[in-house]
Amino acid sequence: MSYISKPRFHHPQLEKNALGYVRRDYEGTLTTLCGGCGHDSISAAIIHAVHAMSLAPHRIAKVSGIGCSSKIPSYFLSKSHGFNSVHGRMPSVATGANLANRELLYLGISGDGDTASIGLGQFCHIVRRRINMLYIVANNGAYGLTKGQLSATADLGSRTKFGEESQFDNIDLVSLAIDLGASFVARSFSGDKDQLVPLIQAGLSHRGFAMIDVVSPCVTFNNTPHSTHGYKNAWENSVMLSEIDFVPMREEITASYDAGKDHEITLHDGSVIHLHKTSEGYDPSKRESALRHLNACKSEGRIATGLLYINQLQSDFHELSDSVDKPFNSLNEHDLCPGAEVLEDINETFM
Amino acid sequence: MSSSCPAPGASRRTSRKQSGVNDFVVKFANVNGSGSASANNLFAKAIFRMGIPVSPHNIFPSNIQGLPTWYEVRVNERGYLGRREGVDLMVAINEQTIARDIESVLADGYVLYDSSKPLRPLRKDLNFLPIPLRDICLREFEHPGQRQLFQNIVYVGALAAFLAIDFEILTGMISQQFRGKEKLILPNVHALELGYQYAKDHFDCPLPIRLEASDRARGKILMDGNTAIGLGCVYGGATIASWYPLTPSTSVVDSFGKYCKRLRIDPGTGKRKFAIVQAEDELAAIGIAIGAGWNGARAFTASSGPGVSLMQEFLGLAYFAEVPVVLFNIQRVGPSTGMPTRTQQGDLLTCAFASHGDTRQILLFPSTPRECFEFAAASFDIAERLQTPVIVMSDLELGMNEHLCEPLAWDDSRRYDRGKLLDAEALDELESFGRYADVDGDGIPWRTLPGAHPDKGSYFTRGSSHNAMAAYTEDGDVHAEVMDRLARKFANAPQHLPEPELETAGQRYGMIHFGSTASAIAEVRDALAQQGIVLDTLRIRSFPFHEEVSRFIEAHECVYVVEQNRDAQMKSLLQIECKAANYEKLRPILSYNGVAISAEHIEAAILQDQPSLAQLASA
Numbered sequence: 001m002s003y004i005s006k007p008r009f010h011h012p013q014l015e016k017n018a019l020g021y022v023r024r025d026y027e028g029t030l031t032t033l034c035g036g037c038g039h040d041s042i043s044a045a046i047i048h049a050v051h052a053m054s055l056a057p058h059r060i061a062k063v064s065g066i067g068c069s070s071k072i073p074s075y076f077l078s079k080s081h082g083f084n085s086v087h088g089r090m091p092s093v094a095t096g097a098n099l100a101n102r103e104l105l106y107l108g109i110s111g112d113g114d115t116a117s118i119g120l121g122q123f124c125h126i127v128r129r130r131i132n133m134l135y136i137v138a139n140n141g142a143y144g145l146t147k148g149q150l151s152a153t154a155d156l157g158s159r160t161k162f163g164e165e166s167q168f169d170n171i172d173l174v175s176l177a178i179d180l181g182a183s184f185v186a187r188s189f190s191g192d193k194d195q196l197v198p199l200i201q202a203g204l205s206h207r208g209f210a211m212i213d214v215v216s217p218c219v220t221f222n223n224t225p226h227s228t229h230g231y232k233n234a235w236e237n238s239v240m241l242s243e244i245d246f247v248p249m250r251e252e253i254t255a256s257y258d259a260g261k262d263h264e265i266t267l268h269d270g271s272v273i274h275l276h277k278t279s280e281g282y283d284p285s286k287r288e289s290a291l292r293h294l295n296a297c298k299s300e301g302r303i304a305t306g307l308l309y310i311n312q313l314q315s316d317f318h319e320l321s322d323s324v325d326k327p328f329n330s331l332n333e334h335d336l337c338p339g340a341e342v343l344e345d346i347n348e349t350f351m
Numbered sequence: 352m353s354s355s356c357p358a359p360g361a362s363r364r365t366s367r368k369q370s371g372v373n374d375f376v377v378k379f380a381n382v383n384g385s386g387s388a389s390a391n392n393l394f395a396k397a398i399f400r401m402g403i404p405v406s407p408h409n410i411f412p413s414n415i416q417g418l419p420t421w422y423e424v425r426v427n428e429r430g431y432l433g434r435r436e437g438v439d440l441m442v443a444i445n446e447q448t449i450a451r452d453i454e455s456v457l458a459d460g461y462v463l464y465d466s467s468k469p470l471r472p473l474r475k476d477l478n479f480l481p482i483p484l485r486d487i488c489l490r491e492f493e494h495p496g497q498r499q500l501f502q503n504i505v506y507v508g509a510l511a512a513f514l515a516i517d518f519e520i521l522t523g524m525i526s527q528q529f530r531g532k533e534k535l536i537l538p539n540v541h542a543l544e545l546g547y548q549y550a551k552d553h554f555d556c557p558l559p560i561r562l563e564a565s566d567r568a569r570g571k572i573l574m575d576g577n578t579a580i581g582l583g584c585v586y587g588g589a590t591i592a593s594w595y596p597l598t599p600s601t602s603v604v605d606s607f608g609k610y611c612k613r614l615r616i617d618p619g620t621g622k623r624k625f626a627i628v629q630a631e632d633e634l635a636a637i638g639i640a641i642g643a644g645w646n647g648a649r650a651f652t653a654s655s656g657p658g659v660s661l662m663q664e665f666l667g668l669a670y671f672a673e674v675p676v677v678l679f680n681i682q683r684v685g686p687s688t689g690m691p692t693r694t695q696q697g698d699l700l701t702c703a704f705a706s707h708g709d710t711r712q713i714l715l716f717p718s719t720p721r722e723c724f725e726f727a728a729a730s731f732d733i734a735e736r737l738q739t740p741v742i743v744m745s746d747l748e749l750g751m752n753e754h755l756c757e758p759l760a761w762d763d764s765r766r767y768d769r770g771k772l773l774d775a776e777a778l779d780e781l782e783s784f785g786r787y788a789d790v791d792g793d794g795i796p797w798r799t800l801p802g803a804h805p806d807k808g809s810y811f812t813r814g815s816s817h818n819a820m821a822a823y824t825e826d827g828d829v830h831a832e833v834m835d836r837l838a839r840k841f842a843n844a845p846q847h848l849p850e851p852e853l854e855t856a857g858q859r860y861g862m863i864h865f866g867s868t869a870s871a872i873a874e875v876r877d878a879l880a881q882q883g884i885v886l887d888t889l890r891i892r893s894f895p896f897h898e899e900v901s902r903f904i905e906a907h908e909c910v911y912v913v914e915q916n917r918d919a920q921m922k923s924l925l926q927i928e929c930k931a932a933n934y935e936k937l938r939p940i941l942s943y944n945g946v947a948i949s950a951e952h953i954e955a956a957i958l959q960d961q962p963s964l965a966q967l968a969s970a
Contacts, residue, residue, distance in 0.1 A: 340761045
């Protein structure tokens with residue numbers, strides 16, 4: 001824990017958003033992670049994204065598992081409720097929370113150990129259940145809190161600070177999510193704020209299960225030149241699928257785009273994602289495009305980033321199970337209890 | 352003293368000479384998957400409809416087709432509805448088990464069997480009732496499926512003649528069962544008549560063991576505990592059920608879903624005021640319920656031993672982070688996979704202290720389907736009031752068998768107790784909010800829900816140690832303060848829990864029991880009283896225990912603790928919790944062979960203990 005309390009003092013002319021909140025209103029407690037940790041950049045990107053979208057912080061619920069990654073919900077959105085649950089089980093807690101109140105935005109934060117090892121089963125099943133949320137994996141290929149063991153996302157041959165080499169094939173969470181039916185799948189890099197911020201905004205606006213796998217280097221244990229999750233590799237070997245802009249409400253588009261390489265995707269809430277300079281022939285609404293691209297990059301030892309797949313028409317869990325519009329947690333005995341008279345009729349069927 | 356368990360169905364040739372009119376046991380030995388269940392159920396329900404107290408027990412395999420299954424029906428005018436040892440009439444249909452089944456019949460008892468195949472008479476002290484079931488059906492029915500299925504209905508028809516079942520009740524039930532499928536009524540009634548007529552023509556009917564209409568069961572219901580729990584969840588305001596299929600808990604969620612589809616559809620939109628998630632495992636099942644409870648919806652999961660073991664880590668989180676959630680544990684025989692389709696009260700200790708560290712959980716012990724309903728509905732109030740998991744401890748015997756009980760009741764003026772929950776208005780009035788602050792001195796803090804207020808009431812829920820403001824801490828003293836407050840909360844908990852049920856008359860000896868064992872207790876008391884041993888009894892209905900439990904132990908020279916497990920788990924709990932409960936004073940009466948405990952078993956164990964008890968008293 002941090003023994004230094006975070007100063008609340010800020011510049012009097014900080015920019016206010018449509019709700020009158022400044023960036024500070026979206027911050028959390030002081031980080032306790034190592035200096036230079038990629039996860040702190042993810043926190044910063046979340047704060048930036050949510051402030052710019054003018055989201056009311058109390059309408060967001062943060063959920064996480066266990067590990068360095070899962071600590072970060074403390075470091076942003078302190079006006080939001082958060083739930084730091086048990087290792088690998090964030091997806092089930094997020095599912096329950098979402099079922100209880102469909103009106104809030106759910107932001108899940110997990111790590112590669114939390115999602116790809118102990119929680120792989122829960123991850124697969126929350127994807128299948130189509131829970132409406134944004135699921136961010138802060139992926140550094142290593143276990144930080146237990147001092148540097150390799151995780152299941154470490155690429156074959158990748159080496160940690162201690163020289164330990166990954167002897168097994170990695171689990172690629174992005175391919176897995178696409179395969180299991182996630183309707184918004186992206187990968188990014190914690191150091192690339194220009195890409196990460198609009199992806200977070202789009203992911204929060206997307207209705208259905210959105211997942212962003214963020215390569216987020218562990219500066220202490222897995223940031224060597226031989227690590228595929230280090231800063232060097234991420235900067236040098238990322239393949240950005242397209243440039244991305246997020247427009248919260250339909251605004252006039254003034255720039256001119258190359259029709260063949262640009263995509264405009266309108267989300268359920270009316271906001272728009274613009275993808276520019278997309279690789280030739282790539283269609284982000286096609287799973288096959290995404291999987292082909294991912295495989296091609298992997299075979300070259302490169303990291304595919306960007307919005308890889310999106311299906312903005314898929315129904316979420318509540319639609320599939322035909323839930324009432326009103327949140328379950330606001331229903332009272334008048335809504336829920338059938339009463340004594342009905343019970344008498346039921347008794348009769350057992351006489 | 353610990354008493355041994357006779358094997359189920361062990362030979363007991365001594366007739367108790369108690370059987371007679373409205374007092375006997377009929378047992379059906381079938382092959383599972385042969386359609387016998389609905390016929391046997393028809394038999395039991397017809398007796399119930401004659402107003403006679405009846406208790407049916409399914410003794411079934413963990414299998415879908417081809418293995419032996421038994422259905423035991425006890426009829427008792429006095430209302431003793433626990434299992435009774437010994438069989439008066441065996442319907443021996445299963446060739447795999449027929450020798451052993453015949454062995455288990457009391458002397459002078461009866462054996463109804465299919466005489467289409469020869470049977471070597473195995474015992475001379477029994478009365479055999481041969482009926483050519485297969486031949487009758489081959490002759491009367493054409494469809495191969497009907498030829499098999501109706502053999503079951505034919506024997507029910509024959510039993511109607513042997514035992515004097517009101518035939519009109521039987522035909523009425525057939526008509527009711529097949530309403531909308533009228534084509535099936537006629538052949539079913541025909542099959543009943545075939546059996547009835549054959550028995551009339553070939554034997555002296557009725558037999559000395561037979562039925563006479565009564566009013567002892569009038570106005571009561573015959574229901575299984577799991578159905579009642581599902582209904583209790585509907586009435587108690589549960590909106591979310593998350594679960595993983597596991598015998599014998601599966602029918603809890605089945606029942607909840609069935610009644611929700613009828614009673615929880617919004618009339619305006621046709622949409623559902625409930626959601627059911629079949630999770631990938633029990634870890635996810637309870638995780639979902641906890642996530643929902645944290646976010647203010649009433650949620651539950653249902654499971655049994657193996658699933659409850661998997662839920663341990665999450666139960667510890669919900670205890671420590673103080674999240675309301677309800678778990679129905681329909682106990683079965685462990686350890687490990689054990690006997691999945693047999694009954695036990697074997698999860699007491701593992702549930703009372705579920706999870707690592709100093710934890711403690713609220714347990715409720717229903718004894719009847721009516722209590723299953725009441726406790727299920729109340730469990731959500733208790734979980735929200737105390738902000739902690741509530742584990743309702745049923746078992747297979749109570750959950751999956753039908754029991755006679757008073758009709759379910761609901762008071763329309765009842766309101767859900769959401770506990771200490773601060774809404775936006777309440778938060779507006781507050782200067783500061785500490786999620787884990789003991790504002791009222793009862794150990795129960797106030798909580799808020801996500802999204803309630805723009806600026807106030809947000810906090811970070813965590814399983815790591817925290818202070819009164821919900822902030823992370825590694826300060827040992829702060830941690831200890833929270834642990835002490837949790838202990839206070841649990842010390843204050845009994846006032847919100849079902850109190851023990853006492854039947855006392857200042858006797859020297861007492862008996863403590865709980866859960867499904869209750870159905871045998873009245874019979875034990877009466878039988879012992881006839882032999883000059885009068886016992887006070889106390890039925891535990893919840894844990895942590897009420898003060899009355901301790902006082903009861905204190906007030907008696909010795910207290911028998913009746914439970915269905917090997918290690919006397921309730922006795923252990925009592926010793927941990929009650930000062931007066933010393934090792935010698937509490938005397939365990941145990942049963943753990945997977946069948947429901949019988950009055951005879953308890954009575955024999957107490958009688959056997961009397962000499963050593965006398966020795967103890969004189970020492």
